[in-house]
Amino acid sequence: MFAQEKTDEIEARWDDLASSLVDRFPKAAELMLHAREDVLAFRHFPPQHWKKTWSTNLLERLNEEIKRRTRVVGIFPNDASITRLVGAVLLEQDEHWQLEGRRMFSAESMAAIPSLAELPTQPSLQEAAA
Template identity: 40%
Template sequence: HCSLRYRKEVAEQVKLILQAPDMQEARRRLNEFVEVFGSKVPKAVACLEEAFEDAMAIMAIPAKYRKRFRTTNMQERLNEELRRRERVIRIFPNDDSAHRLLGAMLAEINEQWQARRYLDMDEFNEWWEGQQQNTSNVLELNKKVN
């Protein structure tokens, strides 16, 4: 949605918006972006404004967990490991043999991860319970008002 003339500058500004430390700063950066690029690349601006809330949904989660939730590093590492082991065989005699190898590898990786802790969910669960409590309090207030 952006001409080549502005592509690099727009990409840099969008990256700054997405890397904002909190929602307030992200909105401020979005407003600046709209002011600067609104007339230059209206389709890109409209697209960003429309998708802003979805793109920034990760901000609702505590900062400690954001990077792990928003990146695909774990999936990419898994794919690398599968490819590394699959390359050793080079040619599979049939599809079933490839499925067996990949299935065995995934089962092995699953067992390894069962013993690990990817995130310390205790703190996250406490935060989540607080969010649920706040939501139920708001709903109760709405019932009383209406």
Template identity: 50%
Template sequence: MVASIIRTAFTLPTAQEVNEQYSEVIKMLGSSHPKVVAMLRDAREDVLAFAGFPPRHWRKIWSTNPMERVNKKIKWRTNVVGVFPNPEALLRLAGAVLVEQHDEWEAGDRRYLSEGSMAELMAVDQQVSDLIGEKILLPELTAA
């Protein structure tokens, strides 16, 4: 029951509505589940971090599919090799898989976030920079 109440905050279309619903959830659970409310208050910034991105990105942020796919690819490659002569050999193979995946996401036909989608992030970065009066780069943009 508590989980379904909390999930209601993630079904809304705008960041403002998400924040308002999250506050409402905290109020609803206040008297019956004080430990859950304390946890939700402490984790608010982390739980609602996705709302700082354009709504178009939210589903991709929530999804663990890309991580699962990369882990599956690493597992498959290491199973093919079987036995590694030393830990460094395993690290080189896993690193090569990760580099290959990064290149595919960055420049391939199946980019994880499209160029148009990344342009939205750059626009958000520019708005934040204009608000605070200095140029910053959001961490997610420097990683991308």
């Protein structure tokens, strides 16, 4: 579904996939039905943002850096020390992105993002589970 180029194609592919799972994997099909809006949230962004919003590369890289730094310390004396270290890593990463001017999205492409009022209201996965 992520290879589709239009919103209606993405939604149709999601529905096709969910319906193909009903007979063999009914729980998975039900989960897909409830998770639809959360997983396909990227489709409300401009198409040039799609690949960047569904990719987790930046998050995985940041998590690896946090793991690397925490392994060096080994044992933390308390939770506050973990919070300080992880906060410092996140602050360092933010400064790195700001100083290098590395932005995932340009200001022009960000202007094309619809406001919350323009988006259809759908219950999230957490709300549906409650």
